Amino acid sequence: MFKHHGNKRNLRHNLKIASLLSFVAGLVNVAGFLAVQKLTTNVTGHFAFFVDEIFKLNFKQGFIYFLYIFFFFLGSFFSSLLVEFLLRRNEKYSYVIPTAIESIILFGIAVFGKHLIIQNPDFIAYSLLFAMGLQNSLVTKISNATVRTTHLTGLFTDLGIELSQLFFYHEDSFRKKLFVSIKLRITIISFFFIGGITGGIFYSNVGLRVLLIGVMALLLGLLYDRIRFNAFLLQRKYRRRIVQFKSK
Structure with a gap:
């Protein structure tokens, strides 16, 4: 799911990581909005509010909207920097550490969010935007820009274009790529919506602790990848022994 990069990935890998991370993004989007009434998975709306506040000469509030944008950017920058560094040092940790950092951020907000809503609600927005910038950069880099999970505007645009192309392109090879x-x-x-619905249902009962569901989803994703990798190593070792036995 995580460990295959770029051209090594196939549709099955992309579907798995898309399902997992879009679910987490949908969960964070709704939980963050219900907690602090701010969008915490994308910055398009924040940019509009930033410009509006600047024109009103309300620079203090404008700066806060700027920080929303900046923390999403910072998460993306930090994620890419970390992945590039780890790819040169130890490739197997290139996705583990960024995902672990995202999990820690979500866990921290889940545990301390009840107090932060009263004392510093903007910190919740900054943290969640950083985490989503980190996630979006990570999945974009892993999938070679095939998968993006934190916002739906571009997805609905591309989906509309591709559905319309089905009426005009009838070559089997092209239609196969379109369907993929x-x-x-x-x-x-779909999983963004499922995550959002899950967040909405459980937020009314547990508040920001609903983010623990996202933490568990991320950790299960890492565990799944580790189990699959170990199974692959055992299978390869078994095949080598068979080859050695036959050669004797």
Whole structure:
């Protein structure tokens, strides 16, 4: 799911990571909005509010909106910097550490969010935007820009374009590629909605602790990858022994 990069990935890998991370993004989006009434998975709306506040000469509030944008950017920058560094040192940790950092951030907000809502609600928004910038950069880099999980505007645009192309392009090879892309986009959108619905249902009972569901999802994703990798190593070792036995 995580460990395959770029051209080594196939549709199955992308569907798995898209399902997991879009679910987490949908969960964070709704939980963050219900907690602090701010969008915490994308910055498009924040940029509009930032410009509006600047024109009103309300620079203090404008600076806060600027920080929302900046922390999403900072998360993306930090994630890419970390992945590039780890790829040169120890490739197997290139996705583990960024995902672990995201999990720690979500865990921290889940545990201390009740107090932060009263004392410093903007810190919640900054933290969640950083985490989502980190996630979006990580999955974009891993999938070679095939998968994006934190916002739906571009996904619905691309989905509309690709669905319209089905009426005009009838070559089997082209239609096969279209169906693959459509399937991936529908998966991302569906799991984003599922994550959002999950966040909305449980937030009314447990508040920001609903983010623990996202933490568990991320950790289970890492565990799944580790189990699969160990199984692959055992299988390869077994095959080598068979080859050695036959050669004797």
